[in-house]
Amino acid sequence: MAPPLQPLRRITGTSGPSRRSLLAGVAALGALGAAGCSRVPTASTTDGGDLLERLRAAGVVRLGIAGEIPFGYIDKDGELTGEAPELAKVIFKRLGVDRVQPVPTEFGSLIPGLNSQQFDVVAAGMYVNPERCEQVIFSDPDYQMLDSFIVRKGNPLGLRDYRDVVEKKAKFATGTGYAEIAYAVEAGYKESDILIVPDQVAGLNAVEAGRVDVFAGTALTTREVVKKSGKAEATEPFKPLVDGKPHVDGGAFAFRPTETKLRDAFNVELAKLKKSGELLRILRPFGFTEDEMTDLTAKELCGG
Numbered sequence: 063m064a065p066p067l068q069p070l071r072r073i074t075g076t077s078g079p080s081r082r083s084l085l086a087g088v089a090a091l092g093a094l095g096a097a098g099c100s101r102v103p104t105a106s107t108t109d110g111g112d113l114l115e116r117l118r119a120a121g122v123v124r125l126g127i128a129g130e131i132p133f134g135y136i137d138k139d140g141e142l143t144g145e146a147p148e149l150a151k152v153i154f155k156r157l158g159v160d161r162v163q164p165v166p167t168e169f170g171s172l173i174p175g176l177n178s179q180q181f182d183v184v185a186a187g188m189y190v191n192p193e194r195c196e197q198v199i200f201s202d203p204d205y206q207m208l209d210s211f212i213v214r215k216g217n218p219l220g221l222r223d224y225r226d227v228v229e230k231k232a233k234f235a236t237g238t239g240y241a242e243i244a245y246a247v248e249a250g251y252k253e254s255d256i257l258i259v260p261d262q263v264a265g266l267n268a269v270e271a272g273r274v275d276v277f278a279g280t281a282l283t284t285r286e287v288v289k290k291s292g293k294a295e296a297t298e299p300f301k302p303l304v305d306g307k308p309h310v311d312g313g314a315f316a317f318r319p320t321e322t323k324l325r326d327a328f329n330v331e332l333a334k335l336k337k338s339g340e341l342l343r344i345l346r347p348f349g350f351t352e353d354e355m356t357d358l359t360a361k362e363l364c365g366g
Contacts, residue, residue: 111321113182114157122161123154124181128169132282132348133187133313136164145348146185146315149204152344153331173197177318184316195364199319201328203312203363204341206356208299209242210281212262212269212288215295221276223300224249232275235268237261241311242278245302262287269294286349299353312358 117123125147127134134144142164150162165181172184176198189207190200213221219230227234228250235257236242247253257274259265262284265277270293277284281299288296301308317325335341342355 110323110326111318112323113318113321114159114324114327117154117182117324118158121159122163123150123159123183124163124165125150125183125185126165126167126172126175126181128172128186129166130169130186132350134164134185136166144185144187145205145345145350146187146313148348149332149335149341149344150183150185150315152335152340153328156331157327173316176316183324187313188316189311190314190360190363192365194316195360197319198316199322199325200360200364201315201317201325201332202360203314203356203358204332205313205345205350205354206358207311207313207354208281209245209278209302210284210299211297212266212277212279212284212294213275213297214269214272215293217295217297219275222297224251224278224302227251227276227278233257233273234276234278235259235265235274236278237265240279242302245304246278248303248305266291266294281353282349310356310358312356312363314360 125134125142127136127142127144127147129135130144132145134142134146137143142162147162147164154160154162162185165175167175167180169186172186172188173194175181176184184198187205188194188200190203194200211221213219219226219232221227221230221232224246226232227246234246234251234255236246236259238258238260243253243256243258246256257268259268259277262277262279265274265279266287268274269277270291279287281296284296288294301310303309315328317328332341335344336355336357342350342352345354
């Protein structure tokens, strides 16, 4: 059985706490991914980098993944899949690179692994934030992510955002290490009163059992986890407040800072997929909807 969806994009920083541990299937593929790597020569100092030319010559690009459904993982048949790898297959094919090769690692090792040449691109749906932008360069986001709540059927307390949770003194839960903790605290919820559970499945169970009134997660994961529930539902997606302003997260591919030519070429093809609507077709099998499509840019999310 595949592990549950994990809304882990939101944790800031690059070092990975326990929530970044590998999921099922990745450990078994780790040695294969490392041993099977056809290493591309070290980066050129040429302005903008020459990695794209070298990848075309090699015919393969190595993708750093973190084994997180639905972002990038090895499925039960041992195949690489997820929103980022499937998108990478399409874009790199258009760029003249026929094959993609997974290099599984822990989430906290993705940026160090990228910068130490263990793989060529991070394809893990990584959230773009200013701290990470100091270490890598990002493509423009291929998706955005809003928040949503799991509540009992009919949403009896009328909970639509974190302010409602505070005002109605609702019993609140979210996941270990989730940024939703900070969003609730910013709205005025006392952190010591938050019930921390392992993931959204445990959150659903807590709501169904009446131990809490609401569980907060990403819109994608709450939407997916309640599909078979007869007692709970997901609320409409909303933007949490950060420093008093509505905030939207965006996930993207990461590249070494020297490889601007590759990043720029990637962005050109990504923009074409967005314009044609093909991007949604690629991401839809992984639970993404029109709500997750975005025109956000890496520059906006990097704070510059």
